[in-house]
Amino acid sequence: MNSPFPKLSRRQFISTAGFGLGAAAFSSLAQADEQRGRSKTGSGVSPESFRMIAPKAKSVIFLCMAGGPSHLETFDYKPELTRLTGEPMPESFTKGQPIAQLQGQELKCMGPIIPFQRHGKSGQMISDYLPHTAEIADDIAIIRSMVTEQINHDPAHTFMNTGTAISGRPSMGAWVNYGLGSENQNLPGFVVLTSEGGRNPQPISSRQWDCGFLPGRYSGVEFSATGSAVNYLSNPNGMSKEQQRETIDTIKQLNQLRNEEVLNPDIDTRISAYELAFRMQTSVPELLDVSDEPLKTLEMYGAAPGDGSFASNCLLARRMVERGVRFVHLYHRGWDHHGGLEKYMPICCGLTDMASAALVMDLKQRGLLDETLVIWGGEFGRTPMIQEKGGAGRDHHIKGFSMWMAGGGIKGGVTHGETDELGYNAVKDVVHVRDLHATMLHLLGIDATRFVVKHQGLDMKLTGVEEPHVIQNIIG
Numbered sequence: 001m002n003s004p005f006p007k008l009s010r011r012q013f014i015s016t017a018g019f020g021l022g023a024a025a026f027s028s029l030a031q032a033d034e035q036r037g038r039s040k041t042g043s044g045v046s047p048e049s050f051r052m053i054a055p056k057a058k059s060v061i062f063l064c065m066a067g068g069p070s071h072l073e074t075f076d077y078k079p080e081l082t083r084l085t086g087e088p089m090p091e092s093f094t095k096g097q098p099i100a101q102l103q104g105q106e107l108k109c110m111g112p113i114i115p116f117q118r119h120g121k122s123g124q125m126i127s128d129y130l131p132h133t134a135e136i137a138d139d140i141a142i143i144r145s146m147v148t149e150q151i152n153h154d155p156a157h158t159f160m161n162t163g164t165a166i167s168g169r170p171s172m173g174a175w176v177n178y179g180l181g182s183e184n185q186n187l188p189g190f191v192v193l194t195s196e197g198g199r200n201p202q203p204i205s206s207r208q209w210d211c212g213f214l215p216g217r218y219s220g221v222e223f224s225a226t227g228s229a230v231n232y233l234s235n236p237n238g239m240s241k242e243q244q245r246e247t248i249d250t251i252k253q254l255n256q257l258r259n260e261e262v263l264n265p266d267i268d269t270r271i272s273a274y275e276l277a278f279r280m281q282t283s284v285p286e287l288l289d290v291s292d293e294p295l296k297t298l299e300m301y302g303a304a305p306g307d308g309s310f311a312s313n314c315l316l317a318r319r320m321v322e323r324g325v326r327f328v329h330l331y332h333r334g335w336d337h338h339g340g341l342e343k344y345m346p347i348c349c350g351l352t353d354m355a356s357a358a359l360v361m362d363l364k365q366r367g368l369l370d371e372t373l374v375i376w377g378g379e380f381g382r383t384p385m386i387q388e389k390g391g392a393g394r395d396h397h398i399k400g401f402s403m404w405m406a407g408g409g410i411k412g413g414v415t416h417g418e419t420d421e422l423g424y425n426a427v428k429d430v431v432h433v434r435d436l437h438a439t440m441l442h443l444l445g446i447d448a449t450r451f452v453v454k455h456q457g458l459d460m461k462l463t464g465v466e467e468p469h470v471i472q473n474i475i476g
Contacts, residue, residue: 054445072382074129099396150380153336156379160379174210174218191328301358337394429473
């Protein structure tokens, strides 16, 4: 009997059936969105689902001191450790504890190698290595009780950036970009800049600012600190802006036709990337052109535009949030001080201290600090025990270290938490990395416990499965 229906091969049937199921699922999701009356943001996320808090901050600048700065030479003054310098480290502190490179070695105490002073009306204790940060003592909240779970650099960065040591998860910048989107459609919502200077600059993998299982357009975009900020941003010779526009429109139409068949979200990401790249051809050169900055501003940062320094990157970070970029992540590599602490601490602090303080002061004088959250810190701290490796140094340490936060709803001039008398264990008001993330999201108006994305059947959050705690007493 002749069938009125065309014959299908097995492959054609499976392909067609899959498309039909995918289309049905997509339609169902779209209808559900309409039924819930969801108002779409630039991210395509429903703000009503997780924004249950009045936001205090609109953007974040994260100043990452990659390699792990010593809390004992920056923000955590320990006179008892000074008294015990050269003495054996009490075994009660270290027995059974994770130690990176000092495992099995004789452990001796080493006190801070530089004096500390009280600064500002608040009397914050800050080391003499950070004279410029000392000037903003009343604007920053120092957290002296940070803890993390990973003792080596790459997994510790992964944990600090994504809330887990499992590679492939979304970075905090991607989460924020996904949830809130960019306020400037001509620039990425999440930008990364790197600089280096100091001892043993550890490599930073691009997966540290990846989007993980979130749509690709929420990944961080790395800008080069020297030369062209973004590769291939300019049109090739002989192609006008009008021709480029026509080319992009044609590619977009072809991609849309293809996506009607396969319903692949990566194609939407590719279309968005082409469009953003076209708009960036005008917006990025304007962003990088600091000729409109007063000389006194450049001098305040210690910036020489185009030199690839942390100082120049801080100036660009301010210009980015001024233009609506949601999350800016600056890495300065060089803080891995296993040895040569006396040599390299002045170098690293000299390259970052002035600019970090200038960023806070510049934001403040422009009326932007109240809406910009600035976070300073590394992936972990350093041990109270000496390490002999090209001069006295300190090993990796995860049980207690320091960070600071400013602006964006943070109460300045306060100190949160304590480590023990030797700076080994956080013992009071302990702050886990997940608590730092929850506090950051809270200040952005996001309830970390409700900021959930389904992935592989699980409710995934930046803060993981354990209950995070917002650091309430540093919030103004």
